[in-house]
Structures are given as C-alpha cells and as structure tokens.
Amino acid sequence: MSDAREIQDIKGVSTWSAFCATLRRDLIIALKRRNDLLNPIMFFLIVVSLFPLGISPDPVELSSVSAGVVWVSALLASMLSLDNLYRADFEDGSLEQLLLSPQPLYFLVLAKNIAHWLISGLPVVILSPLLAYMLYLPSEAYWTMVLTLFIGTPVLSLFGSIGVALTVGLGSRGLILAVIVLPLSTPVLIIGAKAVTDVMFGLPVSSHFALLGAILALALTMAPLASAAALRISVN
Amino acid sequence: MWLWFAKLGSPRWFYELSDKWLPWLYVSMLILMSIGLFWALLIVPEDYQQGQTIRIMYIHVPVASISLACFPLMAVAGTITLVWKMKLADMVAQSVAPIGAWFTGLALATGAIWGDQIWGTWWAWDARLTSLLIQFFLFIGVIALRSAIDSPDAAAKACAVLAIVGAINVPIIKYSVDWWNTLHQPASNFSMDPVAPNPPEVWVPLLVMISAVYVFFAIALILRTRNEILQRERRSQWVIDLVAREKNV
Numbered sequence: 001m002s003d004a005r006e007i008q009d010i011k012g013v014s015t016w017s018a019f020c021a022t023l024r025r026d027l028i029i030a031l032k033r034r035n036d037l038l039n040p041i042m043f044f045l046i047v048v049s050l051f052p053l054g055i056s057p058d059p060v061e062l063s064s065v066s067a068g069v070v071w072v073s074a075l076l077a078s079m080l081s082l083d084n085l086y087r088a089d090f091e092d093g094s095l096e097q098l099l100l101s102p103q104p105l106y107f108l109v110l111a112k113n114i115a116h117w118l119i120s121g122l123p124v125v126i127l128s129p130l131l132a133y134m135l136y137l138p139s140e141a142y143w144t145m146v147l148t149l150f151i152g153t154p155v156l157s158l159f160g161s162i163g164v165a166l167t168v169g170l171g172s173r174g175l176i177l178a179v180i181v182l183p184l185s186t187p188v189l190i191i192g193a194k195a196v197t198d199v200m201f202g203l204p205v206s207s208h209f210a211l212l213g214a215i216l217a218l219a220l221t222m223a224p225l226a227s228a229a230a231l232r233i234s235v236n
Numbered sequence: 237m238w239l240w241f242a243k244l245g246s247p248r249w250f251y252e253l254s255d256k257w258l259p260w261l262y263v264s265m266l267i268l269m270s271i272g273l274f275w276a277l278l279i280v281p282e283d284y285q286q287g288q289t290i291r292i293m294y295i296h297v298p299v300a301s302i303s304l305a306c307f308p309l310m311a312v313a314g315t316i317t318l319v320w321k322m323k324l325a326d327m328v329a330q331s332v333a334p335i336g337a338w339f340t341g342l343a344l345a346t347g348a349i350w351g352d353q354i355w356g357t358w359w360a361w362d363a364r365l366t367s368l369l370i371q372f373f374l375f376i377g378v379i380a381l382r383s384a385i386d387s388p389d390a391a392a393k394a395c396a397v398l399a400i401v402g403a404i405n406v407p408i409i410k411y412s413v414d415w416w417n418t419l420h421q422p423a424s425n426f427s428m429d430p431v432a433p434n435p436p437e438v439w440v441p442l443l444v445m446i447s448a449v450y451v452f453f454a455i456a457l458i459l460r461t462r463n464e465i466l467q468r469e470r471r472s473q474w475v476i477d478l479v480a481r482e483k484n485v
Contacts, residue, residue, distance in 0.1 A: 167381070183374045234390070
C-alpha cells in the first residue's frame with residue numbers, strides 16, 4: 001500500500017521540480033569538491049599562459065592571436081571537465097536512477113548540462129578579460145569576446161555532453177572523447193574567434209552573434225535529446 | 237511492402253543477392269573506368285591555364301563527391317539501425333566509415349597535389365579543405381568509438397547516434413568555414429555550350445569518371461558489408477554451409 005503511494009508520489013513530481021532538483025544536486029556536489037571546481041579554471045589559465053612562452057612575448061604578435069588562444073583554451077578547458085558530467089553518477093549508480101525516473105530525460109540531461117556550464121563554462125567567461133589583457137587583446141574587443149564566450153561555452157557543454165554520454169561506459173575514454181567532441185565543436189570556435197578578430201578590424205559582428213545564437217538554440221533543443229539517447233545506450 | 241523491407245534487412249538475403257550483382261558491377265566498373273581514364277588522361281585537351289594538371293580533377297572530383305556522400309549515408313544507415321533495429325543497416329554503417337575516411341583522405345591528397353601545381357602550396361586553410369579535414373576527423377571519431385565499445389549492439393547504437401549528430405553538424409561546419417575563409421573555386425556548372433568555360437568535351441569524361449568511381453565505391457561497400465556479414469553470422473547455419481561448400485570446391 002505504502003509502496004503504491006510512494007510510486008504515486010514520484011510520478012507526482014513535476015518535470016520542473018525534477019529539473020530544479022537535478023540542477024541543485026549537481027551544483028551542491030560540485031561545490032563540495034573544490035578541486036574539481038578549480039581544475040578547469042587553472043587549466044584554462046595555464047594553457048593560455050603557455051602561448052606567450054611558445055610564440056613570443058611581443059605584444060603585436062600576441063594580440064593578433066589572442067582571440068584564438070582564448071577560444072581554443074576555453075574549448076580545451078570545457079572538454080577537460082566534461083568527464084565529471086556523468087562518470088561519478090555512472091559509477092555510483094545514480095545515473096541509472098536518473099534514467100528510470102518518470103520525468104522526461106531531456107530535462108534532466110539539460111539540467112546536468114546547465115550545471116556543468118555554470119561550474120566550468122561561466123568561470124572561464126568571467127576570467128577571460130583578465131587573460132585577454134595579458135595577451136594584449138585590443139580593448140574594443142573585450143565585450144565581444146566575453147559575449148561570444150557567453151553564448152559559445154554552453155554549446156561546448158551541450159555538444160560535449162553527447163560525447164561523454166556515448167563513452168561513459170568505456171574504460172579508457174580520455175582520448176576518444178577528444179576525438180569525438182573536438183570536431184563537433186569547430187563551428188563554435190570558428191565563429192566565436194572570428195567575431196573577436198573582426199571587431200579588432202572594425203568590422204560588423206552582428207551576423208556572427210546571430211549564427212552563434214542559432215547554434216545555441218539548435219544545441220539546446222537537439223543536443224540533450226542525443227545525450228539522452230546515448231545515455232540509454234551506454235547504461236545497459 | 238513491409239515484408240520486402242524485413243527481407244532487405246536479412247543479411248543472408250543481401251549476401252545471396254549481392255552475389256548476383258557483383259559480376260555486373262565489376263564489368264561495368266571495368267568498362268567505365270577504362271573509358272573514363274583513357275578519355276580523361278589522354279584525349280581531353282590541355283587546359284589553357286592549368287595545362288596537364290587539369291587531369292587530376294578527373295580523380296579528385298569523383299572522390300570528393302563520394303566522400304561527401306558517405307556521412308549522410310552512414311547517418312541514414314544509423315537511423316535505420318536505431319528505428320527498425322535492422323542488422324544489415326548497421327553492417328553497412330560500419331563498412332562505410334573506413335571507406336568514407338579513405339575517400340576523404342584521397343580527396344585531400346589529390347587536392348593537395350593539384351594545389352601544389354596551381355596554388356603553389358600543398359595546403360591552404362581554405363574552407364573546403366578545412367571542412368573536408370574536419371569531416372575526416374569525424375570519420376576517425378566514429379571508427380574509434382566503434383572499436384572502443386565491446387558489445388556490438390551498444391557499439392551499433394552509439395555509432396548511429398554519433399553519425400546522426402555528425403551529419404547534422406557537417407553542413408554547419410561547411411557553412412561556418414565557408415564564411416571563415418574561401419580560396420577554393422565554386423563548383424563548376426555543366427554546360428552544353430561548346431564555347432562555355434566548361435564545354436562538353438571537358439565534363440562528359442568527368443561524368444564517366446564520376447560514375448566509374450561511384451560503381452567502384454558500391455563494389456567496395458558491398459564487399460566490406462559481405463565480409464562483415466560472414467564475420468557476424470559465422471555461427472549461423474547458412475554461413476557454415478557456405479564455408480563448407482567453398483572448401484569442397
């Protein structure tokens with residue numbers, strides 16, 4: 001009798017509150033693991049600071065590549081943190097609970113992706129002006145860079161989520177994840193970096209923002225569906 | 237109709253049918269390829285700008301056009317795998333991935349040889365080259381994913397999802413790099429006019445070569461799929477019978 005009522009209770013949970021609960025849970029877990037939280041940001045900082053060492057400390061040379069360097073580093077930082085998205089949940093079994101829940105998996109996956117972006121993407125966006133300054137990005141391009149990263153990094157999380165969902169059950173997934181995810185992320189990188197470079201030359205950039213927004217809209221609607229399908233395949 | 241559809245999905249049926257197709261395909265490829273190569277390499281006049289280098293086009297264009305068709309084909313096969321759980325579709329999807337990677341690689345290589353003569357450089361970060369390169373990476377990703385997953389069933393479904401996601405992404409990649417940087421000339425139009433920039437004496441042999449390479453692609457795909465069928469169905473009675481018969485001959 002009480003079992004039946006419990007099942008009724010779970011079914012009674014609205015999709016919205018399940019979405020919020022998943023989001024809150026992922027954020028709390030992330031906040032309790034400080035290192036996991038800091039690692040992508042430190043990685044971002046270190047990779048960016050490698051470029052002046054490798055290319056040249058010359059302000060003219062650095063400023064011409066700064067947009068691309070920041071974007072590529074953001075892409076790599078996002079990819080590095082992707083593994084956290086489902087692995088721990090897969091290992092302790094809570095991912096299966098998520099798949100069994102009566103709420104649509106699309107929204108639960110979306111909540112997890114948003115949490116991942118808040119943890120790994122947003123800090124990168126916030127930190128990017130500092131790094132842009134260190135790389136001598138012209139000041140008129142700051143806002144464009146922050147905004148393109150703001151629109152672009154969620155797409156990286158959403159696309160990356162598909163790759164992690166496909167490989168979550170595998171033993172060695174580090175490199176295969178990169179091989180799958182990086183080619184998929186190239187349009188965002190191209191458009192994002194191009195927008196920043198165009199601003200430096202005084203060209204209009206509204207079309208780049210429109211394209212990035214379109215890709216984000218597509219990713220928001222389609223990518224969680226693919227992630228959900230991939231999770232159902234991987235957890236079996 | 238559904239009966240026919242279910243029959244199509246049966247690997248054995250495909251294996252036996254393709255047995256009858258293959259000789260015809262071999263003959264038509266031989267004819268088309270010899271006419272096409274002879275025509276393109278010896279008869280077509282030199283281009284007034286590109287000279288003999290123009291002849292690379294007769295390999296490059298067919299190969300590139302097939303490499304572009306491979307990803308959609310893999311995505312369609314993947315969709316059939318996911319929706320109807322058809323075994324044969326996954327075998328085709330698995331077979332097309334390495335072929336697609338090879339053809340993409342060939343298109344890049346022939347393009348590089350041509351580019352060295354005409355553009356003066358083996359490689360340029362041009363839109364078409366770049367999008368083909370990224371497509372090459374996507375193929376490698378699908379192949380790597382397939383080899384990483386142990387369970388064939390899970391591998392089939394996972395690769396199907398990746399192929400569909402990739403196929404949606406290919407046009408986005410293509411357009412984004414198009415706006416990014418373009419050096420490659422737009423695709424030429426076929427024209428019947430003898431004084432047009434592309435008169436029939438230039439594009440008719442190209443058409444022959446395109447059909448020849450398409451038939452070659454079909455043969456390669458069928459042979460690979462047949463191997464895959466034998467490999468996966470090796471425990472079924474008809475394959476055992478087949479192998480026993482081959483041994484006796």
